[in-house]
Amino acid sequence: MSKFKIFFLGAAFIFLNVVFAAQNIECTASSVDTELSDDGEAIKTVFEGNVRVVINDIAIECERAIIDHKLNLLTIDTGLKFFWQDISISSERVSYNFQSEKGEFNKTKFVYAPFFGKSDIVKKETDTISMNSCMLTTCDAETPHYHLFCGSVRLSQEKFIIRNLKIYLGRVPVFYFPGYSYNLKTRKPPFSISVGYETELGNGISLILNNTFEKKRIDVQERIDFGTQGIGAGITIQDSTLPDTTSSVKKFQSYGFQKFNGDGASFGFIAEFQNEFANKQNVVIDWRWMKDNNFFRRRMYDRYLAKSKNPNYFSYSRPLAEGLFEFGFIDSAREDFLSPARIPELEFSFPYISSGRFLGSFHFAPARFVDVSGNEFSRILAEAEFGLPSNVGYGKVSPFIRFRNIFYSQNDENINNFIFSPGINVQFLARKGDNNSDAVYFSPSFSIFSNFPSEKKTDRFFDFYDINPDGIFSELNLVWDFWRKGVRIGNITFNNHYDAKRTRFEDSFLMWNFNPGERWSFHGQERLNFSDGGIKEMINMVMFQDNDLRVGIGNRSLSGLFDGFSFLFNKRNKNWEFGMSLNYDFKNDKFTSQRFYLQRQFHCLTAKIMYSKTSTTSIGFVIIPSAFASSEF
8 A cells, every 4th residue: 555655645735747848847745646637637635744845946845735737826824934035034825826826825924135015915917016005124123113004015026116215213203205216226225314513504413315217227315404504405316237346337416405594405416428339339427516605525525526626528439340439528617626627619520430450540529728827719629540550479569640720710819839749669578487376467658749830839838639749759658467376366558758858757646456365455656756846746555344343544635735545444343434534734733534434233223423624524323224234344
């Protein structure tokens, strides 16, 4: 009898594999009982004991399951665990159609890290899960310290889409929002509340919401500020498929505020866009606008510093035959206090043209300028260059010839400067390595060329295109790359320009970075002039990081303006974290920047207090769910 049962169970498993093969279903259990029709077709199968059902990318675990083969229906009423992608559901009962991939769960608890919650009824469709009257939280206490109550939730692989959202602290409702969409890929905190002291708007409170578009891959952040001296609001919109570290950016950031003392509103925006379209067409936009010069310096300090002294920029490029066509537009970004205005400058160029063995380029740029004294003038630049590169062993030799015509017009004064420039460029690549896959790549290049202008001197000395137009010049570029076991651990780059006729150097640049291990890193950049005062600018930093400690120290110098050091420190100890960063100017004997923060995790919530002193002083206090709290590590 036992042998017969064993044989029967084995035959049943083989039979089930054949029946379910088209639906990619696998079933295992301690016992299986199948009811057959008179013609031998399966009507119903009952699985009992350690049951596991796998349907495509879904797994279900329970003690008893029934499959109705005619209705393609799986029914479980003894409790189950359901797994789909990163979601797990515990439910008392489910009916699931494995052909339509739709099902309904009753009295459920679910986990989708970092969220978990519960709902009476959960419905699964082909690629989404929906639920009504749902509770969400990241707090695992029996009575959550905070939770979100949602009238309805729709969950996909990428987003939570919520209707009628209420935020509770304990049992007290503190905020209501009619609709909200949360991005599960970027995982930015759904909300944060902060208190500010001595800000642009005085003392006040700020609310920040991070959400996403329901049907598009776009993240949105809204900010509302209420202060004793005014109110403010801002919005940030960006492509949610691109991390912040990528070079391909799609982002718009705007903010505005109004003070109560009668001053006019102040506002501005920053827009960044870079995308490659069909046929390798590339568009780049880096544009900002501000109502007054101090707006970004006060309200978007870090972004302002990263972009200051750079003009607004638009460019379009696409391959053309064997070459490349580029078009650009440049504007001043209203930063008249930083640099002469450009109103505006257009560029048309073919940076790469192939014709047999010859390589060429063409550049055309009309512009209208206003200098620091308010004098207006126009400039038209036309430039063409042709080269004949030849490979020689591990190097390349490229003789070239360049023709450039620069036309200036100011009132009734016209200057036309035609410059003829022959030259040659030589470049090599050398490698030194050993049996341990450690290697050093050395790539030097040297250029020498002469300029023969028709106008030996112009009064447009501030114009880049006419700096030392006549004479013999040389350029030396040296690059070292250091590799260890197939990983690049460091680089040194040196760029140098020399005017042989005047026996003087222009500014040279030395840049270096090393990451010899997981704990130490070294970075630096120096700008120097061997003919005029030596070091002009330097930024160097040494970083050490080991588990819960990060320390950095370096120096910063800008000749005649700033000479000082930078220091940063971060320490984490269990639920506490402390950090600081300082910039001190020895020349003026003062701190130019001070930032301190202290944060503490209280179970599911993290409180953070911050102090910042730059051109303004501010103190902030933030409460945020710990699952989304940022760390400097």
